[in-house]
Amino acid sequence: MSNSTAAPEPIIELRNVTKRFEDNGFIAVNDFNLTIERGEFVTFLGPSGCGKTTTLRMIAGFDRPSSGQILLGGKDISKLPPNKRPVNTVFQRYALFTHMNIYDNIAFGLKLKKMAREEIDKKVRHVLEMVDLEGFEERSVATLSGGQQQRIAIARALVNEPEILLLDEPLGALDLKMRKEMQIELKAMHDQLGITFIYVTHDQEEALTMSDKIVVMNGGEIQQIGKPEDIYNEPKNAFVADFIGESNIFKGIMTGRMKVRFCGGEFECMDDVPEGTQIDAVVRPEDVIITEPSKGTVTGKVTGVVFKGIHYEITVESGKYEMVIQSTRTPKVGDEVGMCLDPDGIHIMIAEDHTTRFDADVNEDYSLEYNGKAIDADITKVVKGSVLKDGVLKDSSGETIRPENLKIHVSIEPADIEMTDDTEKGLTSGEIINLIYKGDHYSYVVRTANGHDLIVDDEYLWNLGDMVGLVMPAEKMKFTLAK
Amino acid sequence: MKGMFQRKYLGIPYALYLLVFVVLPLIVIVTYAFTDAEGNPGVGNFLNFFRDPNTLGTLVYSLVIASVTTMVCLLIAYPTAYFLAMSSIRSKGAIIMLMIMPMWINFTLRITALKELLTMIEGNLALHPFMNSVIGMTYDFLPFMILPIYNQISRIDKSLLEAASDLGADSRQAFLRVLLPLSMPGVISGISMVFLPAMTNYVVLDMLYNSTYIMGSLIGSYFSAYDWHGGSTISLILLAMICIFTLLAGGDENEGTVRGGSVL
Numbered sequence: 001m002s003n004s005t006a007a008p009e010p011i012i013e014l015r016n017v018t019k020r021f022e023d024n025g026f027i028a029v030n031d032f033n034l035t036i037e038r039g040e041f042v043t044f045l046g047p048s049g050c051g052k053t054t055t056l057r058m059i060a061g062f063d064r065p066s067s068g069q070i071l072l073g074g075k076d077i078s079k080l081p082p083n084k085r086p087v088n089t090v091f092q093r094y095a096l097f098t099h100m101n102i103y104d105n106i107a108f109g110l111k112l113k114k115m116a117r118e119e120i121d122k123k124v125r126h127v128l129e130m131v132d133l134e135g136f137e138e139r140s141v142a143t144l145s146g147g148q149q150q151r152i153a154i155a156r157a158l159v160n161e162p163e164i165l166l167l168d169e170p171l172g173a174l175d176l177k178m179r180k181e182m183q184i185e186l187k188a189m190h191d192q193l194g195i196t197f198i199y200v201t202h203d204q205e206e207a208l209t210m211s212d213k214i215v216v217m218n219g220g221e222i223q224q225i226g227k228p229e230d231i232y233n234e235p236k237n238a239f240v241a242d243f244i245g246e247s248n249i250f251k252g253i254m255t256g257r258m259k260v261r262f263c264g265g266e267f268e269c270m271d272d273v274p275e276g277t278q279i280d281a282v283v284r285p286e287d288v289i290i291t292e293p294s295k296g297t298v299t300g301k302v303t304g305v306v307f308k309g310i311h312y313e314i315t316v317e318s319g320k321y322e323m324v325i326q327s328t329r330t331p332k333v334g335d336e337v338g339m340c341l342d343p344d345g346i347h348i349m350i351a352e353d354h355t356t357r358f359d360a361d362v363n364e365d366y367s368l369e370y371n372g373k374a375i376d377a378d379i380t381k382v383v384k385g386s387v388l389k390d391g392v393l394k395d396s397s398g399e400t401i402r403p404e405n406l407k408i409h410v411s412i413e414p415a416d417i418e419m420t421d422d423t424e425k426g427l428t429s430g431e432i433i434n435l436i437y438k439g440d441h442y443s444y445v446v447r448t449a450n451g452h453d454l455i456v457d458d459e460y461l462w463n464l465g466d467m468v469g470l471v472m473p474a475e476k477m478k479f480t481l482a483k
Numbered sequence: 484m485k486g487m488f489q490r491k492y493l494g495i496p497y498a499l500y501l502l503v504f505v506v507l508p509l510i511v512i513v514t515y516a517f518t519d520a521e522g523n524p525g526v527g528n529f530l531n532f533f534r535d536p537n538t539l540g541t542l543v544y545s546l547v548i549a550s551v552t553t554m555v556c557l558l559i560a561y562p563t564a565y566f567l568a569m570s571s572i573r574s575k576g577a578i579i580m581l582m583i584m585p586m587w588i589n590f591t592l593r594i595t596a597l598k599e600l601l602t603m604i605e606g607n608l609a610l611h612p613f614m615n616s617v618i619g620m621t622y623d624f625l626p627f628m629i630l631p632i633y634n635q636i637s638r639i640d641k642s643l644l645e646a647a648s649d650l651g652a653d654s655r656q657a658f659l660r661v662l663l664p665l666s667m668p669g670v671i672s673g674i675s676m677v678f679l680p681a682m683t684n685y686v687v688l689d690m691l692y693n694s695t696y697i698m699g700s701l702i703g704s705y706f707s708a709y710d711w712h713g714g715s716t717i718s719l720i721l722l723a724m725i726c727i728f729t730l731l732a733g734g735d736e737n738e739g740t741v742r743g744g745s746v747l
Contacts, residue, residue: 023571060645061648062648081648081653082645082649083649083650083651083652083653088649089646089649091642091645093640093642095640095643095645096646097643099661099665108647108650108652108660109650109651112650112651112652112656113651156650157649160651
């Protein structure tokens with residue numbers, strides 16, 4: 001029954017699906033493209049607010065996409081109401097009908113289909129057996145534990161024999177042990193039934209354990225789609241590397257064929273990236289080998305050792321970099337150690353361009369402004385060879401340039417933007433929505449009030465959700481003229 | 484232990500209040516109801532009540548007025564409460580405020596205003612006693628119907644409606660099978676807060692120059708004629724009816740009644 005036997009056949013397809021909420025203009029899902037094959041176990045994984053639940057709700061029919069199409073078996077269903085779609089949902093808080101007993105809860109969908117009483121009885125009994133709650137028909141919802149309610153919610157959805165089962169963080173409210181058990185049971189159910197499961201979670205371990213395919217999301221966009229192993233071993237960008245498992249991320253540069261320099265040392269790697277390319281190197285804590293100082297590619301001083309059960313988590317400071325290592329060896333705090341990496345323990349990601357770009361406004365007096373705040377830049381330096389005399393700007397050939405004819409692009413690097421507590425200070429301000437530690441600094445994603453995401457590098461630790469002012473020194477800005 | 488003793492003493496004022504204003508009057512009423520004018524015990528008063536076509540007629544008339552008033556209130560209140568609770572409009576708070584506000588205005592003033600308004604429309608109020616009774620009471624009791632229903636519907640987890648539609652229910656089926664049953668505690672609470680006062684609140688009718696008699700007016704008339712035995716009997720009958728009604732409304736629904744009423 002497993003999907004390995006059948007040839008891949010797409011069951012649901014999302015094409016350029018975008019969801020913008022009418023009331024606040026927030027874009028929850030942006031240009032989402034995905035094909036899911038019949039019988040697959042697909043997981044949408046991401047932090048809260050990444051758009052995973054909204055995507056699921058659009059597949060279920062509770063939300064309509066603002067644009068784009070959702071195709072089920074080749075037919076566009078994006079305008080169909082939920083009750084006309086052959087999909088069923090297991091809700092986060094179960095959403096069981098408290099005024100009905102268990103039998104009526106499960107039979108709800110079947111009764112609407114006007115199925116014969118005996119048929120309903122048989123199906124309800126069968127599905128209760130499947131979730132291991134035989135004989136619970138007459139019980140009321142209130143007498144059930146959280147885990148039992150969860151099973152009933154699954155049974156209520158499965159009894160309708162949907163083509164796709166949607167699960168919205170179904171195990172979120174259960175305790176750890178129960179969650180582990182349910183993960184295994186859900187996976188077994190999926191294998192046994194052969195129907196398509198779409199599962200939403202923020203728990204990366206859950207996603208890695210259960211899925212055939214993981215869709216990592218952030219900020220309403222797909223970051224990576226792939227098998228659990230691929231997502232873990234070959235993360236496409238720093239976000240995925242940071243979100244899936246633990247990782248050390250370093251900025252670095254390719255120094256030769258399959259040679260890379262980061263963290264103060266030169267390493268051999270498996271990725272063939274042209275020399276001179278700026279990269280992010282991902283090193284999983286379990287892949288770092290601790291050696292004698294003389295044998296290590298880089299050396300450092302142990303600053304912390306924490307016992308984690310099967311291994312120790314060791315923090316080593318090497319120059320200005322910090323490396324987290326998982327090892328069964330137990331150096332002491334203060335020890336000098338060497339660190340080595342096997343080539344396949346290094347994953348190279350080509351660094352993304354994180355330059356912030358915007359257009360400056362030019363005032364009547366040729367002063368520059370953005371967002372109503374002055375940019376302290378000399379216009380004659382921006383417009384090469386120009387002279388400002390008596391309030392009129394003339395180019396090198398003496399021609400007058402009107403302020404409204406000037407279009408000036410400004411760009412600034414992440415490391416040159418300073419963050420401050422004072423949100424009034426600086427050109428703009430925003431909320432920190434994501435942060436990743438990159439060995440010697442943090443890389444922050446700051447979302448401004450008008451929804452732009454800026455990347456800012458800062459040595460110091462700020463918290464998620466902090467409101468910060470972004471100071472951009474004019475001397476660090478690059479100005480270019482547009483024609 | 485000392486704290487426990489002190490806390491117990493806090494109940495004394497209320498116990499006294501209960502004794503003086505509830506228990507003793509009840510004993511007095513029961514005593515009067517089961518004795519005749521000479522003080523001989525018996526059930527003669529009750530027989531008189533049920534044999535007299537006039538008093539029975541008043542009872543039936545009260546029931547009819549109260550039922551119609553309750554129905555009208557329910558028909559206005561349920562859709563109002565439903566749309567208020569389900570919508571996400573910003574001015575929701577203001578609209579609810581507008582509905583509660585009449586309750587802040589002095590009762591006499593409110594009914595006098597209504598009387599003037601009705602006189603303007605109808606001319607002689609005495610021509611439509613039944614309709615005016617219903618209008619007056621609906622006007623007075625409507626907020627008591629809207630609020631418990633609104634509270635109950637607001638409390639319903641909206642994902643239950645999504646679940647219903649996910650399982651194949653169209654919006655009508657989702658309403659009938661999920662929302663309506665779950666909102667029933669609010670409805671029952673509203674009914675008991677409208678139906679019972681509507682049986683007895685004859686002040687509204689008096690002020691509308693209404694000649695119709697309801698149970699409240701009947702009791703009033705007996706007591707003003709110094710027939711304490713007859714008045715007590717009718718009070719006791721009414722009390723029994725209220726008890727029966729409350730029991731019929733369902734023991735476990737009491738929780739909803741209390742919660743629904745608590746906002747008022």
